[in-house]
Amino acid sequence: MxxxxxxxxxxxxxxxxxxxxxxxxxxxxxxxxxxxxxxxxxxxxxxxxxERASRGRYFDFRSNFVPASVEFAQVSPLCTTLYKGGFRIRMWKKLV
Incomplete structure (x- = not known):
């Protein structure tokens, strides 16, 4: 190991x-x-x-992976939202 x-x-x-x-x-x-x-x-x-350097940043929400990427960004009131497959991640830029 x-x-x-x-x-x-x-x-x-x-x-x-x-x-x-x-x-x-x-x-x-x-x-x-x-x-x-x-x-x-x-x-x-x-x-x-x-995480490994080559993986990039992502969010794992109940085993659904949402990459921290502009491809999945949506403008929403008060923040930028990541959206993929019905899952939304808000206020993510504070962590990245």
Whole structure:
């Protein structure tokens, strides 16, 4: 298991360097926070996890992946919304 982790970590670092010309950094482990949503007031949970450099940023909502990409952006009142397959992610730019 350690060997596989080391291999993936090295490959991720290599991918990051090749794409940007400099090493990128990521989180050491997952971080989770819970609180009231800004506009709706509903309790919301956000979990940030490390990922390989080549994967890019995305949101995983109940096993539905929504990439943090302009391709999925929609203008909405007060914020930019990511929308894919019936799932909406609002206020995402604060995390990215």
């Amino acid at each position: 350690y060997k596989e982790f080391f291999k993936n970590t090295f490959l991720s670092s290599f991918d990051a360097f090749m794409q940007t010309g400099r090493l990128q950094q990521t989180l050491a482990d997952c971080v989770e926070r819970q609180g009231k949503a800004l506009h709706s007031g509903k309790v919301s949970t956000v979990r940030l996890c490390p």
